[in-house]
Amino acid sequence: MSDEPTPAIRFDGVSKSFGSRVVLKDVSFSVATGTAFVLLGRSGTGKSVTLKLICGLLKADSGSVFVNGEDITNLDSDQLATTRKRIGFLFQSAALFDSISVGENVAFPLRRHTSKPDAEIREEAKSILEKLGLGKEYDSMPGDLSGGMRKRAGLARALAVEPSILLVDEPSAGLDPITSSEIDDLLIDVKTNRKATLVIVTHNIPSARRIADRMAFLDNGQLVAEGTVEELEKSEHQLVRDCMKSKQGG
């Protein structure tokens, strides 16, 4: 028996196709608990699919996905729901429910998964929003928020049930550099103070450098490089080295 701690996430030879389009080919990697893992790569190389596989929103065609040591590829919907309660997901578009207020979006998972009284849930949701600088937006509708505010509200909802794993899809997409940097600060805070494991998909290299403990680079559905920032800078793949030189955000 190995004494190594169980990684929070482990991909073991995972492949995924949509029709004839192969998105992931035999991908394997692991993410240690409490660390931030950043997935890089061109658009359409399977980064967002990887996040959805971790959350069980998509099912791998072959291979296994382990979350906190449990293979989730063959779980039924009830077992998957139990696993998902430990995972937060910040979508690229924030995916806030547009028929309810920002506060109710944050309160939603608390109402579903706790038996706390309504007043306590509202207080908790307000407190989470305040921590993310959205204290005054409890009653605002998602459509009335700016892009950065929507991202923060999405992060607030994802953090409401205090997940041990946070999946983040393109946190800086469509945001100005200042707002993007604020989102990075929040993610670093989640990792440092909440001790959560982060898996982040981004094209923003400066942002990735700030947050990541380890990085991986996907190209044509294959993991071509994995390691620390320094290791990726010295990668044998030209594409990876070029990407790491990028100063561009967003």
Next chain:
Amino acid sequence: MENAERAIEWFGGLSLFAGQVIRNSFSPPFEFTEILKQIFEIGWRSAPLIILSGLAVGSVLSMHTRSTLERFGAESMIPTALAFALVKETGPLVTGLLVSGRVGAGIGAELGGMRVTEQIDALESLAVNSFKYLVVTRVVACVVAMPLLTVLMNFAGVLGGFFAETLVSGSSFTFYFNTAFSSLSFSDYIPPTIKTTVFGFIIGTTSAFLGYNATGGAEGVGRAATQSVVLSSIFLIVCNVLLVKFIFFLYPGSGS
């Protein structure tokens, strides 16, 4: 050939979806709060449209019935004829078509919008069964709301008929309603009204299927909304023919 294959595949998908709706309707957890909310959205918010349409349909039917029955000197039969026409066929069918227009488009667009903006994925990521929460609740609400809206349409229709008739003949409210409903029996009233639960199931399931599986951004949402109305209306009309035959088979006396 390719189109035929695609059509068979589509109907297969819809049938499996409908089966999943039925199975999930009877297994816990039951989303009672969301079902009540949807009954309010689908039923209560459709009520003004149904009442207004019922009044219009009833008054027009009454005018046509009068012009026909006058030829045979049978004007006193107008309330009865109108009530029979409304309760047995016009009420359920018009209600079904109105609801498929208003609610079908709404469900198709709402679920389609949620699908393309990843809100359905967000629900799943929050450990919520999106099928139960979004689809089953809406279909159940349609099934519950349809008979209630049909009853409303029938009464509004008879009331519309009364308004049209009283302007011509000056008949009293009590006489008109007594004559209208005195000839109707249980077998006249219940089967066509219960039939509308099937209409509700068709509208809810078809539009939810199209919305829940929408693809292709805003264009896909628009397509889902349009197809929801068109297809649920067609299915409803075709199904109505079969159900009328089925009702005649179960209640042989209801045809006379």
